[in-house]
Amino acid sequence: MIAAALMVLVAVCIALGLMEGLTRLFFPAFDPSGRFEFRHKAGPLWLGQPGVAQRQVKNTGDYDVAVRINRHGLRDAHDIAEATAGDLVVVGDSFAWGWGVEAEERFSDRLQALTGWRTFNLTTPTNIAGYEALLDYAKSLGAKIRQVVMAVCLENDLGLYGTADELADDPAAGWKEWLAERSAAYLLLTTMVHQTPWLNALAVRAGVIIPNLEGISKNDHEPEAIESSADKLQGLSKRYRLLVVLIPSRALWVGENRAVEDRVHKDLVTALARRGVAVLDLRPLFEKGGAPLSYHFANDGHWTAGGHALAAEAIAKCLAGGACR
Template identity: 40%
Template sequence: MIRNAMKRLIANLPLTLFVLAVSLVLAEFAVRILLPAYDPSGLVRFVTGDGDQPTLGPKATVVRHVDPSGDFDVEMRFNGYGLRDARDLARADADDWFLVGDSYSMGHGVEATERFGELLVQRLGRDIFNVAIPGDFNNYGRLIHYARGFNAPVEKVIFGICMENDLYRYSQATTESRASGTQGASLTVRTKQALKAHSALYVYATTMLRRSPWLHELTVDAGLAGTPHDGLVAGDFDQQVIDDSLKRLEEISVGIERRVILIVPSRGLWLDGYRELADRYHRAFVDGARRRGFEVVDPRAALEAGGEPLRYHFAHDPHWTADGHRLVARVLGDYLLEHPD
């Protein structure tokens, strides 16, 4: 009897797989049509740089940037240069500032007018050209070169340095692996990245799992889902990470008159299991940058002043909320007004 049941199961396997495949395809289309917020085709797709060309946003494009978990729903408008900025690089002059950095400086999750760079414009009364795009120091260097290619006099720069992912051994890692986020990635990680980029059904399912604490915990334990803390540095302190990062930052800032670093503190400073290591990297980088002649603005104390520094980050997404940008704009603005040109 068991043998007959196995035979029937094997005989019906092709049909079962076909029905399952059709069901998944139909479910995928249903989610895209009925729940468009989960459609990955609406996500911001950056154009990866090649050679001297930096990674940029989609040129002359307006998209909705929606977080399926409900953290944000904002408009992202990219100009003809592929930058999230309304200013024309060709009209920049020597008195203008340039903001170079990653997604924090670009304003991930907030409206353009809520970004700390735009708030600084209002306070300082000067133009600040936002040339920030997700990437690392290598891409920051290309962005500076890119802006200069349009005759922009990049002489005053604010570098938004993210302590969570900007620092690494630049002398060993390849730019391509850092840009793609696949350096050493397992098959499971690469599969999840592909599904997140192409499947609305996957985005919807994982979002629902995040909203159910016990189911989310189950899938995290099984390695099928991540947490908001994924990507935080763990392990032992590595001085070469600091040395390589500072060396690369010096290389890309050659010829810049004022070099102001805005520290984007790691959330690890305030999370169990990460505090000691995050604090060591934080202090080592800040001290090293100052020794090398960079001006450093560190909003850590201001973020911690109210006793709830993580409230300036979204609940599920790691980036700053509009409140976080306002606080950082105040700290950075105070410094620049106290230290004029």
């Protein structure tokens, strides 16, 4: 029995290896070595591998964009080490990083064109504690930072700060991410499933795929987390000329948690205003046209180029003194 089991195991391994090899040979576009990942550790932060030029691809077909990482692990044509107190530094997570859009389509790059300020993009998937770490990282490289636009995402940034585990987890954690980073066959298979309607429907029914709008992170109404997050941002506002830009959660507009999300969102705005922190709440702007989800990808929670353009115009007006709360 043991010998038979070993033979089956060996046969499976050979078949998988052959499938992987053939996929890389005949479908090189699915070779994971050319796809972007956050694998460079800089203190507590996960950044891009310095100097790489790769692609960020969604297997649903939502995007396929170029990603170029500079010598500091950042997706920015500028060198953050050269930042001065008169420049603008955008800090944030994957939204501000420009997930799914070309670099020039991000709101940070658009801000530079709209305001005339040299603008640096200092971002990576993280949270408010990570934003502070990013600023400290930039300063350790020689940056002189004064003007900061900090994008805070209401889907996953609120938390109890000042604890040992306040930083966000490794953005590449999880078995799906592990396979996506290593297997061309896995990427080909998942692309086929996502883009073939009947296969996609089977995968959803089997629970293998969670539809985009069903996988949104949901907040609980936790006053302690709201106050702790507001305190953290207030502390940063004392160190920098800070504008907090609130990225509204998609759960405000879909699902069964909308009333809670509405309360959390409003309470954070109030908590920041009470502390004297400059805030730009993008929620009214996104809701103005009656279709806030249209600014997000169909199968990914991040903003499209249209969402970035809308945010850039609002931030530019705010910085000019016309729209900040």
